[in-house]
Amino acid sequence: MLEVELRRNTRQKRVILQSVEQLGCHPTAIQIFSAVRKVLPRTSLSTVYRNLGILVDQGKIKAVKGTGTEIHYDHNTGEHNHIKCKVCGRVCDVNIEPVDIDTLNSEAVSNFVVLEVCMNILGICPECAEQLEREKTQ
Amino acid sequence: MLEVELRRNTRQKRVILQSVEQLGCHPTAIQIFSAVRKVLPRTSLSTVYRNLGILVDQGKIKAVKGTGTEIHYDHNTGEHNHIKCKVCGRVCDVNIEPVDIDTLNSEAVSNFVVLEVCMNILGICPECAEQLEREKTQ
DNA sequence: ATTCATAATAAGAACTATTCCTAATATAGA
DNA sequence: TCTATATTAGGAATAGTTCTTATTATGAAT
Numbered sequence: 001m002l003e004v005e006l007r008r009n010t011r012q013k014r015v016i017l018q019s020v021e022q023l024g025c026h027p028t029a030i031q032i033f034s035a036v037r038k039v040l041p042r043t044s045l046s047t048v049y050r051n052l053g054i055l056v057d058q059g060k061i062k063a064v065k066g067t068g069t070e071i072h073y074d075h076n077t078g079e080h081n082h083i084k085c086k087v088c089g090r091v092c093d094v095n096i097e098p099v100d101i102d103t104l105n106s107e108a109v110s111n112f113v114v115l116e117v118c119m120n121i122l123g124i125c126p127e128c129a130e131q132l133e134r135e136k137t138q
Numbered sequence: 139m140l141e142v143e144l145r146r147n148t149r150q151k152r153v154i155l156q157s158v159e160q161l162g163c164h165p166t167a168i169q170i171f172s173a174v175r176k177v178l179p180r181t182s183l184s185t186v187y188r189n190l191g192i193l194v195d196q197g198k199i200k201a202v203k204g205t206g207t208e209i210h211y212d213h214n215t216g217e218h219n220h221i222k223c224k225v226c227g228r229v230c231d232v233n234i235e236p237v238d239i240d241t242l243n244s245e246a247v248s249n250f251v252v253l254e255v256c257m258n259i260l261g262i263c264p265e266c267a268e269q270l271e272r273e274k275t276q
Numbered sequence: 277a278t279t280c281a282t283a284a285t286a287a288g289a290a291c292t293a294t295t296c297c298t299a300a301t302a303t304a305g306a
Numbered sequence: 307t308c309t310a311t312a313t314t315a316g317g318a319a320t321a322g323t324t325c326t327t328a329t330t331a332t333g334a335a336t
Contacts, residue, residue, distance in 0.1 A: 006303095006304085006305095006311085006312065007312085008302085008303050008304070008311095008312055008313065009303080009304090010302080010303075010312090010313065010314080011302095012313080012314075013313090028293090029293080029294080030293085042314090042315070043314090043315080044314070044315045044316060044317090045294090045315095045316095046294090046295075046296080046297095046314085046315075046316080046317085047313080047314060047315070049293095049294065049295070050295090050313085050314090051313095053295095065204075066203075066204035066205070066258050067204070068203075069292070069293065069322090069323090070292090070293065070294095071293085071294085083247060083248055083250050083252070085250070086253060092248050092250070093248070094247050094248055096237075096242070096245075096247065099234075099257070104234070104259070107234075109221060109232050109234065109259070109261070110221055110230050110231070110232055110263075111263075111264040112221050112223070112230070112259075112261035112262060112263055112264070112267075113261050113262040113267050114221070114259060114260075114261040115224060115260050115261050115262065116259070116260040116261075117257065117258070117259050117260075118257075118258045118259075118260075119237070119255065119256075119257055119258075120204050120255070120256045120257075120258060121242070121247070121250075121252060121254070121255050121256075122252075122253050122254040122255075122256075123247070123250035123251050123252040123253050123254075124250060124251040124253065125248075125249075125250055126249040126250070129250075129251050144282085144283065144332095144333085144334095145283085146282095146283055146284065146331085146332050146333075147332080147333090148283090148284060148285080148331080148332075149331095150284080150285075151284090166322095167322080167323080168322085180285090180286070181285085181286080182285070182286045182287060182288085183286095183287095183323090184285085184286075184287080184288085184323090184324075184325080184326095185284080185285060185286070187322095187323065187324070188284080188285090188324090189284095191324095207293090207294090207321070207322065208321090208322065208323095209322085209323085
């Protein structure tokens with residue numbers, strides 16, 4: 001008899017997953033926290049973090065790290081890269097061909113076994129670029 | 139008459155730059171701090187951080203971010219990427235052709251103005267790989 | 277060499293993002 | 307409905323970095 005890992009289906013977990021999906025553009029834990037609080041006002045931040053961890057482990061969402069000090073969460077679990085706006089901080093998807101890990105390994109990069117490659121792009125989003133342009137010309 | 143920005147040449151600043159150069163393999167602030175303390179035992183951590191910031195601003199060293207929660211510092215200011223060992227945490231240089239920012243801009247990546255691209259690679263260094271192999275076969 | 281304005285320092289408080297701890301609560305199988 | 311225990315709320319703890327302030331030391335002018 002297999003030992004079943006009991007994972008309870010709590011309201012908090014459901015609302016947290018829903019929030020990541022609905023907020024869309026790569027929310028941070030705090031942004032998810034305030035969205036969840038609108039539905040379940042007594043939810044604690046640690047509950048948000050714990051469930052985000054579980055959802056990442058279950059492959060239902062992805063954690064986007066390396067874009068700064070905060071972790072962003074992504075409902076799109078397919079392989080893709082991200083770009084972060086230097087001005088407003090939001091993170092968007094980017095479609096450039098991903099670097100192939102097997103290729104890196106066959107090239108013996110520093111003799112390391114390569115496990116993950118992640119491209120972090122920093123830029124200025126269209127809205128902020130326009131805003132900056134407006135400020136400059138006035 | 140130009141207003142000259144007075145930057146004093148302190149012992150701390152000299153030893154901090156020296157330490158980054160001599161430690162070589164991408165030390166963190168704490169590692170630099172303990173190296174500096176061997177020469178100037180009363181140096182404080184905030185002095186290390188402040189001077190590292192100044193040295194980065196002056197282009198004398200580079201800050202390597204995005205490899206985890208810590209910032210690593212690099213005396214090699216030329217363009218290159220980094221790989222981090224998942225086991226021991228050390229960061230090494232990597233020579234894969236860097237992504238060209240102008241190309242990304244001409245491709246209008248998400249309509250962003252692209253400023254910086256940084257490839258973060260995670261893997262296992264030769265030493266740790268060997269160690270793991272030894273543990274497995276015993 | 278001495279003086280002196282102020283840049284830089286040491287020490288530690290504050291901050292930010294995240295993880296950990298514990299008593300209370302709520303889920304789901306019996 | 308009962309019950310074992312997974313999960314929660316709340317807050318303390320942690321890690322890495324930045325900020326604050328009284329004190330010190332640099333270097334330009336005397």
